[in-house]
Amino acid sequence: MVKGEGAKYFLTKGHFPAKRDTGEYYFGLQGHGILMMTENGETQLEAVVPGSIHYIPGNTAHRLINTGTGMLSVSACWQTESGHDYLPSEEMFPQRVLRDTTSVPVIKMNP
Numbered sequence: 001m002v003k004g005e006g007a008k009y010f011l012t013k014g015h016f017p018a019k020r021d022t023g024e025y026y027f028g029l030q031g032h033g034i035l036m037m038t039e040n041g042e043t044q045l046e047a048v049v050p051g052s053i054h055y056i057p058g059n060t061a062h063r064l065i066n067t068g069t070g071m072l073s074v075s076a077c078w079q080t081e082s083g084h085d086y087l088p089s090e091e092m093f094p095q096r097v098l099r100d101t102t103s104v105p106v107i108k109m110n111p
Contacts, residue, residue: 007098009105014063014092018083021058027075028052032068034097034105037061043095045107048074061092067105 014036017024026035026048033048039060046054048064056062066072090110100106 007100009065009067009097009099011065011097012063013086014061014089016061016085016087016092017058017078018085019058019079019081022079022082023058023060024056024062024076024078024082026054026056026064028054029073029075031066031070031072033072033074034065034067036063036065036093036095036097038093038095041094043093043107045097048072061087063089063093065097065105067097067099 028048028050030050035046035048035054035056037044037046037056037060039057048054064072064074094110096108096110097105098108
């Protein structure tokens with residue numbers, strides 16, 4: 001995943017598992033980023049770095065955000081029956097992560 005420009009970071013679209021009760025694992029391989037997870041309107045952020053391991057529970061919308069200056073690379077695994085449900089991002093994520101003038105991630109509520 002490449003880096004973003006301006007106030008916006010490059011990020012994945014995000015999704016729920018289509019079979020809601022199945023989870024996923026993400027493994028940080030390269031770069032620096034944030035894993036955003038939202039369940040029942042509550043958002044949790046985890047730093048993604050080389051060697052990090054992340055469990056994403058079922059019923060949780062999630063997306064990756066590249067906050068680094070280079071490529072963000074992860075490996076992921078999930079059950080074959082999990083699938084992906086790509087709802088509009090406003091329905092999945094009440095917050096967004098933007099870059100301030102000093103390149104620090106800032107959490108903002110969606111309008």
